[in-house]
Amino acid sequence: MKTLHITLISTLLLTLVACATTTKDSVSGVKRSQFMLLPASSVDTMSAQAYTQTLKEAESKKTLNADKAMVDRVRRISNRLIAQVGVFRPDAVNWKWEVNVEKNDQLNAYCMPGGKIMVLSGLVEKINATDDELGAVIGHEIAHALREHGRERMSQAYVQEFGLQALAAMVGGTAGSVAAQGAGMGSQLFFSLPNGREQEREADKMGLELAARAGYNPDAAVTLWQKMSAQSKDAPPEFFSTHPASANRIADLKALAPKVRPLYEAAKAGK
Secondary structure, three states: OHHHHHHHHHHHHHHHHHEEOOOOOOOOOOOOOEEOOOOHHHHHHHHHHHHHHHHHHHHHOOOEOOOHHHHHHHHHHHHHHHOOHHHOOHHHHHOOOEEEEEOOOOOOEEEEOOOEEEEEHHHHHOOOOOHHHHHHHHHHHHHHHHOOHHHHHHHHHHHHHHHHHHHHHHHHHHHHHHHHHHHHHHHHHHHHOOOOHHHHHHHHHHHHHHHHHOOOOOOHHHHHHHHHHHOOOOOOOHHHHOOOOOHHHHHHHHHHHHHHHHHHHHHHHOO
16 A cells, blocks of 8 residues: 555656646747656657668668758758747757758658758658748747657657556656666657647647748748648648648638737848
């Protein structure tokens, strides 16, 4: 009975400690409390290793940064977005950001924890994406990283996998081994577990604000999703496996656009 009480108390304390919001409140109004069990350092290390492996594989296939003009364009757009991340979290300004492009027909892009961005060329070419539309999609992916949605998904999956005993063990002093196990699952979980609906809504909101602050037209988020939807045909693009598009999503973006438009206009006027 005593052991059970200790386990329950430890679990409660850990849950309280692990709940926090990762970003500052802003125009987009994202401030949900998140469950973050795994240490950020472990998740960032795992992500950097997975990203490095992805780069090596692309290099071996000669598909990494094969189109210099596209790479320069994607990096220029990304750097304007990255310059605004301090609004949401000042520490992200000092992340070791990386931006690369892989020659791949899939309509996809992602930003791993810690600021590791990858854009697949199909996303640019197949929908003939404008700079504003690329700003919208890359801003959305950066927002996922700022909110640490990958770490949040991994933490939730870890609890589901290992349960209360693992939580108590962490409090009892074996945090290193627990974190190591969580990091071991990390890359698979990051790519295989879809973001939840609330995480997607947060990335939409913050991404739209981030793009507007960087001088990208917020209306482009709507045209982006319309173009992506038009690519569905018989099978949806790979991007939709973790980024579901819907009429409701487009409606939400249209509703939020007027709130961030002054930021866009201020950014354009400041150039």
